Amino acid sequence: MKHEVYQGDCLDVLKRIPSESVDLVYLDPPFFTQKVHRLGTRDRTREFQFPDTWSSTDEYSNFLYKRLQELHRVLRPSGSIFFHCDRNASHIARFLLDEVFGESMFRAEIIWYYRRWSASQKNLLPAHQNILFYSKTYLYKFNVYLTDYSPATNIEQILQKRKRDEFGKAIYSRDEQGEVIPNGLKKGVPLSDVWDIPFLNPKARERTGYPTQKPVLLLERVIELVTEKGDTVLDPFCGSGTTLVAAKLLERSSIGIDVSDEAIEITRGRLENPVKTQSHLLEVGRVAYRNVREDVLQQLTGLDLVPVQRNDGIDALLRVEHENGSIPIRVQRPGETLAEAASSLYRATRTKRISTMIVVSTQEELDLGLEIPLPPGVVIVDSTARAIEKVIQRLASEQQIQANESRLLAQV
Ligand SMILES: C[S@@+](CC[C@H](N)C(=O)[O-])C[C@H]1O[C@@H](n2cnc3c(N)ncnc32)[C@H](O)[C@@H]1O
Known part of the structure; x- marks a missing residue:
């Protein structure tokens, strides 16, 4: 497989690429954000930047239009183009793509959706980007991609x-x-046009420090959808080279172009040692992150509470305010002593200014004749099953006593 990397304005470089020689174009050009994007390596030894400032919408549109015409020329008739943008430019890109590729060649608008946390602002939190998918002709390659059932x-x-x-x-x-x-x-459901792929986290192994770097996982999905092994993928705004890395991992040839020397240097480095960060979230599925076990929540049915995910000590918080804090609950697990359950709960709440905690007892404790050592503020309540078990045990022992008494009376 060949991987070619060129430094320069993509318009100039594209003119040297033969017509109908490329199977997929993915482009992630400046998004018309009107700012200079800056970021650095994790060790802060280097900073990278690229400008995305334009004097007008016309200037930005003209810039794209000329390059899209070249991209249309280099695509094979069976090829497709994926144009990555966000809400700042999606309307402009759609208009230009309709113009250059034809409205009837529009195949889909993919919403790349990811979770973000941010301070509130007087607007909705942007949590997606758009990828416009056009084919060059009706005879485009497309691999059906099945996903799991919901x-x-x-x-x-x-x-x-x-x-x-x-x-x-x-x-x-x-x-x-x-x-x-x-x-x-059935084998699954066809892939939809909403893609839930996590954003690269700051500690991801594949992160280079280049601003606006996209995840390899996202590019892999694009490439797998419309190309076969041995095909050629072109990225005319390759930045840190994510598309080329994904192409290499999937045994496709690639061509990358960027105007920035630093981008080209990073791309070359990544191609020598292609790294993909596996998304634990995707592997196990988001549902798996809901790790408060169903059986645990069943024990708390009927209570007004908020289940607490991804916490080893607390299962839920009761929706009551008590001494300015809420009341956390933990259900005792099979094989766990009450003292262990109480101390897990206590440890999980230590920094949270909480004065009262509840452990739900679910099983009989070994009676060692000792007082159970409980951390301060922990109250033990019996689960319904445990409470009923106790009643049954009491009835059984009362019955036993009565039987013994009757036997003694009979002997007298
Ligand atoms: C949004 S970034 C691409 C990020 C890339 N997808 C990644 O994963 O790292 C856009 C890139 O376009 C490059 N660029 C801007 N104008 C260009 C031009 N005329 N020709 C080639 N590259 C250009 C910038 O240097 C920048 O690296």
């Missing part, structure tokens, strides 16, 4: 055969007895 999908929806009724509505097929017909396990 957790809300029920087993019938996955297994049973469907057909359309006379109104075109999807219904389950039924046999003569009216029983639904199984159809084998």
